Amino acid sequence: MKTQGLTQTLSSQATWPLHSVAQTQALEHEAQAALPAHTLMQRAGLAAAQLALAIAPHAQKIWIACGPGNNGGDGLEAAMHLHAWCKHPIVTWLGKDGDMPADAKQSWLRAKDAGVTFAEQPPVQFDLAIDALLGIGGQRSPEGLMAQWLGAMQRSDVSVLCVDVPTGLLADTGEWLDTSPQHHVKAKRHTLSLLTLKPGLFTANGRDAAGHIWFNDLGVTAQKTPTAWLQHSQPAHAPRAHSSHKGSFGDVAVIGGAPGMSGAAMLAALAALHGGAGRVFVGLMDEDAKHAATAAHPPLMVRDITHLALNESTVVCGCGGGDAVHALMPQVLSSSQQLVLDADALNAIARDTALQSLLKKRSPRHKPTVLTPHPLEAARLLNCSAKEVQKNRLHAAQQLANTFQCVVVLKGSGSIIASPGHTPVINASGNARLATAGTGDVLAGLIGAYLARSEDPFAATCQAVFAHGQVANAWPSDAAALDAALLAASVR
Ligand SMILES: NC(=O)C1=CN([C@@H]2O[C@H](COP(=O)(O)OP(=O)(O)OC[C@H]3O[C@@H](n4cnc5c(N)ncnc54)[C@H](O)[C@@H]3O)[C@@H](O)[C@H]2O)[C@@H](O)CC1
Numbered sequence: 001m002k003t004q005g006l007t008q009t010l011s012s013q014a015t016w017p018l019h020s021v022a023q024t025q026a027l028e029h030e031a032q033a034a035l036p037a038h039t040l041m042q043r044a045g046l047a048a049a050q051l052a053l054a055i056a057p058h059a060q061k062i063w064i065a066c067g068p069g070n071n072g073g074d075g076l077e078a079a080m081h082l083h084a085w086c087k088h089p090i091v092t093w094l095g096k097d098g099d100m101p102a103d104a105k106q107s108w109l110r111a112k113d114a115g116v117t118f119a120e121q122p123p124v125q126f127d128l129a130i131d132a133l134l135g136i137g138g139q140r141s142p143e144g145l146m147a148q149w150l151g152a153m154q155r156s157d158v159s160v161l162c163v164d165v166p167t168g169l170l171a172d173t174g175e176w177l178d179t180s181p182q183h184h185v186k187a188k189r190h191t192l193s194l195l196t197l198k199p200g201l202f203t204a205n206g207r208d209a210a211g212h213i214w215f216n217d218l219g220v221t222a223q224k225t226p227t228a229w230l231q232h233s234q235p236a237h238a239p240r241a242h243s244s245h246k247g248s249f250g251d252v253a254v255i256g257g258a259p260g261m262s263g264a265a266m267l268a269a270l271a272a273l274h275g276g277a278g279r280v281f282v283g284l285m286d287e288d289a290k291h292a293a294t295a296a297h298p299p300l301m302v303r304d305i306t307h308l309a310l311n312e313s314t315v316v317c318g319c320g321g322g323d324a325v326h327a328l329m330p331q332v333l334s335s336s337q338q339l340v341l342d343a344d345a346l347n348a349i350a351r352d353t354a355l356q357s358l359l360k361k362r363s364p365r366h367k368p369t370v371l372t373p374h375p376l377e378a379a380r381l382l383n384c385s386a387k388e389v390q391k392n393r394l395h396a397a398q399q400l401a402n403t404f405q406c407v408v409v410l411k412g413s414g415s416i417i418a419s420p421g422h423t424p425v426i427n428a429s430g431n432a433r434l435a436t437a438g439t440g441d442v443l444a445g446l447i448g449a450y451l452a453r454s455e456d457p458f459a460a461t462c463q464a465v466f467a468h469g470q471v472a473n474a475w476p477s478d479a480a481a482l483d484a485a486l487l488a489a490s491v492r
């Protein structure tokens with residue numbers, strides 16, 4: 001077993017394994033059995049103290065809020081180091097003598113012996129706060145003193161370093177233990193994930209709660225298949241061969257754009273074009289919009305829907321389709337070689353069990369399908385509420401994928417890509433710039449382009465989702481606001 005692990009920022013690796021709370025606890029037990037007692041907590045505390053110095057090198061007064069369990073023990077260990085390094089840590093601690101885990105008790109005794117300052121209340125002024133209240137053992141909503149201390153941290157402008165997990169966040173799902181407004185986090189935040197990276201840090205409320213994420217494996221290597229993978233970057237596109245031609249990169253056919261909504265289909269089509277599809281056909285449902293669309297975008301081939309070669313194309317269906325798209329769905333589901341279903345196409349399927357049967361038949365016929373629901377569309381397909389979907393996004397995405405034998409992209413902060421037989425992926429790119437109308441249409445078109453030139457629908461979908469988010473990440477802060485048209489023109 002390695003010695004003290006290294007604290008890393010996530011940019012050093014393209015993908016990261018994410019482990020559930022149960023897997024992390026099993027790993028912790030194994031490692032503890034192989035190491036001298038108390039080793040892991042000492043490593044955790046040292047890593048937290050070192051990171052505190054790195055993120056706030058000039059901080060003198062450091063408030064460390066410690067909870068009753070081992071997360072609090074990590075905070076107490078950190079306090080000892082900061083004290084030894086001539087900083088001024090002040091610990092407020094919720095543990096009770098005689099009623100605490102053995103590791104945390106040892107740390108408490110050692111911190112007292114070392115002369116660390118303990119206080120009943122947080123200091124009025126502090127330069128850095130360390131949240132060591134709850135980690136992966138948090139099971140109920142913080143209340144009383146713990147809630148007060150969390151509120152004080154969250155109201156302060158001072159940076160907060162969360163040990164392992166932001167207190168109150170469920171490490172498996174990224175849901176808050178409660179929905180109280182104290183979670184509107186203001187301060188700059190860092191989270192040091194210990195032993196493993198947990199999925200809840202990257203999806204649902206996790207990204208806002210955790211801020212900048214750091215990882216230290218405490219010198220322990222996780223061997224088990226992870227619960228999910230984090231996609232943090234992606235390989236550059238392979239260069240196009242000189243001999244390639246428009247047929248080398250596949251045909252995408254976009255179907256949608258009912259009267260008044262042709263813009264949505266055009267966004268998807270433009271994204272497919274800029275995303276590298278060889279040829280992009282558009283079957284607009286709004287007859288009156290066809291001329292204008294052809295004139296405005298000559299590279300797109302606007303056609304009658306009945307003239308599209310569905311059985312030779314990657315079809316993107318549903319963007320701006322309205323209720324009228326329902327009538328087209330039996331043919332789209334039966335004939336399309338590869339298929340991306342978005343928006344109104346998903347709503348049509350959710351309402352009609354006959355369409356659901358057609359969708360389920362596609363996979364056995366080797367016709368890959370990608371569904372791109374946002375949480376409400378996913379809820380309609382799963383016959384539950386959007387709240388239930390958000391409660392466990394990994395589970396909801398996998399359930400949809402298994403039910404319909406499709407690749408599923410569950411959109412939202414930390415989009416999830418699931419497919420039967422694959423470990424799900426959480427996408428790390430993207431930000432709130434994408435929270436604007438039409439970005440979902442762009443994503444559907446881009447997935448179409450990536451699918452059209454790939455043999456592996458799951459990998460192609462993961463790459464397209466990452467590339468879509470990456471445009472928002474790279475968008476200059478002083479440039480015009482990123483709208484869907486700019487996004488469609490910028491995707492690659
Ligand atoms: N045991 C060890 O050696 C190690 C522990 N580690 C740390 O230990 C953490 C897990 O420790 P625990 O399993 O003790 O769990 P936590 O410390 O996360 O919290 C569990 C404790 O808090 C109490 N609790 C839960 N919700 C509460 C609430 N709302 N209000 C008040 N009390 C509440 C529980 O009754 C229990 O006593 C990890 O997240 C990590 O920070 C890591 O440092 C790895 C090594």
Ligand SMILES: [K+]
Pocket residue numbers: 071131132133134135162163164165166167
């Ligand atoms: K914590």
